[in-house]
Amino acid sequence: MAIVDLVNAGEQQQMGSKRAAAEDGDGGVDDSREYYCRRGVRHLCNSGITRLPGNYVLPASDRPGQAAGAAAAAGGSVKLPVVDLSRLRVPSERGAVLRTLDAACREYGFFQVVNHGVGGEVVGGMLDVARRFFELPQPERERYMSADVRAPVRYGTSFNQVRDAVLCWRDFLKLACMPLAAVVESWPTSPADLREVASRYAEANQRVFMEVMEAALEALGVGGGGVMEDLAAGTQMMTVNCYPECPQPELTLGMPPHSDYGFLTLVLQDEVAGLQVMHAGEWLTVDPLPGSFVVNVGDHLEILSNGRYRSVLHRVKVNSRRLRVSVASFHSVAPERVVSPAPELIDDRHPRRYMDTDLATFLAYLASAAGNHKSFLHSRRLY
Numbered sequence: 332m333a334i335v336d337l338v339n340a341g342e343q344q345q346m347g348s349k350r351a352a353a354e355d356g357d358g359g360v361d362d363s364r365e366y367y368c369r370r371g372v373r374h375l376c377n378s379g380i381t382r383l384p385g386n387y388v389l390p391a392s393d394r395p396g397q398a399a400g401a402a403a404a405a406g407g408s409v410k411l412p413v414v415d416l417s418r419l420r421v422p423s424e425r426g427a428v429l430r431t432l433d434a435a436c437r438e439y440g441f442f443q444v445v446n447h448g449v450g451g452e453v454v455g456g457m458l459d460v461a462r463r464f465f466e467l468p469q470p471e472r473e474r475y476m477s478a479d480v481r482a483p484v485r486y487g488t489s490f491n492q493v494r495d496a497v498l499c500w501r502d503f504l505k506l507a508c509m510p511l512a513a514v515v516e517s518w519p520t521s522p523a524d525l526r527e528v529a530s531r532y533a534e535a536n537q538r539v540f541m542e543v544m545e546a547a548l549e550a551l552g553v554g555g556g557g558v559m560e561d562l563a564a565g566t567q568m569m570t571v572n573c574y575p576e577c578p579q580p581e582l583t584l585g586m587p588p589h590s591d592y593g594f595l596t597l598v599l600q601d602e603v604a605g606l607q608v609m610h611a612g613e614w615l616t617v618d619p620l621p622g623s624f625v626v627n628v629g630d631h632l633e634i635l636s637n638g639r640y641r642s643v644l645h646r647v648k649v650n651s652r653r654l655r656v657s658v659a660s661f662h663s664v665a666p667e668r669v670v671s672p673a674p675e676l677i678d679d680r681h682p683r684r685y686m687d688t689d690l691a692t693f694l695a696y697l698a699s700a701a702g703n704h705k706s707f708l709h710s711r712r713l714y
Contacts, residue, residue, distance in 0.1 A: 369476070371488035371502040374469050376575035376654075383579040386498050393497075394582055395614075395648050409608065409615035411439060411625065416539070417446035419546055432543075433550035436628050436636075440643035441608050443623045444543060444597075449535040451622065457532040458601055461656050463522045464504060465573040471521055475504065480694065483507040483514040490586050494697075500577050500649045501585045508533040508567040508660070529569065533660070536597055536624075537567055540662045543626060544595055551636055553673045558635070562594065565664040574605060574647065574655040585647035585655075590708055592693055593629035593663035600625060603655040609644040616648070630708045631663055634685040637672040642708055666690035686711045 367375070367386050375384070412435035418424040435442035464472070475486035485505040489498040507514045511530055518526050544562060548555035574585040585605060600606065606617045606625065617625060633642040649655070664670065671687045688711050696707050 367498055372500050373465055373502050373575050381578050383582050387583045389497050389583055407615045408618050410618055412442045414442050414444050415446050429550045432546055436640040440628045440641035442626055443620050444626050445623050447539045453532055453535050454599055456528045457658055458656055460522055460525050460528045461571045467521055483517045499586055500583045502573045504571040506569045508569050533569055536660045540597055553675050561664040561668055568661045570659045572657045574649050576651055576654055577649040580649045580651050585649045588644045588646045590642040590644055591629040593661045594632045595662050596627050596629055597660045598625040599658040601656050603653050605647050605655045607646050631670045634670050635673050637676040638684045684713055
């Protein structure tokens with residue numbers, strides 16, 4: 332509780348301070364940080380602004396296309412490795428799929444999952460209800476604003492609005508999903524079908540996660556019994572992201588470079604591109620593959636794998652033409668569980684590379700650092 336209080340205290344201090352916007356020629360828009368954190372970017376977009384408020388303008392070196400070389404500026408794209416779960420379920424083909432999964436986790440830290448068994452009506456319904464939530468009147472969405480990072484439902488804006496020096500062009504709705512029966516009653520009641528649609532999607536997403544995670548442990552050569560039990564009783568956080576049209580997308584980001592806390596993140600995207608991954612020193616845009624899940628290795632899995640699998644930096648670009656919606660599901664163990672490198676992956680040639688970690692360690696880190704550039708995972712490294 333003390334750690335959460337530290338986070339809240341930081342937010343109260345920062346929300347109370349005001350910083351003049353570099354550009355605000357539209358009149359009637361309060362230029363304080365508090366205003367932007369309270370209202371979010373969907374409200375700004377709906378207000379008809381034509382220039383980006385200064386609170387959202389990144390330093391020149393951090394703007395899209397500036398920090399990662401010519402390929403990023405040219406809009407390079409990547410087709411991620413594809414893991415076909417229907418083939419994983421065929422004994423004669425399982426080995427080949429495991430090799431594809433293993434190579435993707437080592438080389439990219441990202442892959443796409445197809446033929447996962449989640450029906451089009453489930454994934455399509457989730458994206459549809461997500462769009463309709465962000466179309467609700469501002470007062471309806473504001474009901475779910477909270478500074479409590481442990482709240483089972485939380486509406487907010489930016490990336491880490493407690494500490495972001497520059498705000499990100501994103502609004503979000505976070506929904507705790509486990510245990511589902513205990514938390515769903517706290518979820519928004521509007522749109523009227525949100526609870527039904529989102530809970531159906533969360534259950535299906537959890538099933539896919541468990542199947543992919545079991546395969547990842549098998550590919551690593553790690554005995555998965557205890558880990559899988561911990562994950563079955565662990566955490567699932569669903570973050571519904573809204574990236575509205577941005578008047579000057581070249582000056583800002585939807586999310587800054589970061590890696591994910593947890594074991595695996597499963598992302599459902601609409602048809603609008605925006606997710607970028609860092610690969611070979613360049614930012615590459617992920618081509619959306621309809622009906623697939625984009626899956627990335629989280630910090631916990633890199634630690635468990637003793638560095639064999641890579642939790643890599645990724646970010647989100649925005650655009651001036653089309654709103655983008657995504658649904659990211661973060662999966663890990665219960666907050667009190669400690670994550671350590673697997674003993675099977677430590678020997679004289681592969682010494683232990685990471686300290687143990689748990690949620691309390693992560694929250695303490697959030698209360699003391701900006702969290703960009705993957706520094707939490709770096710803080711757990713022994714060498």
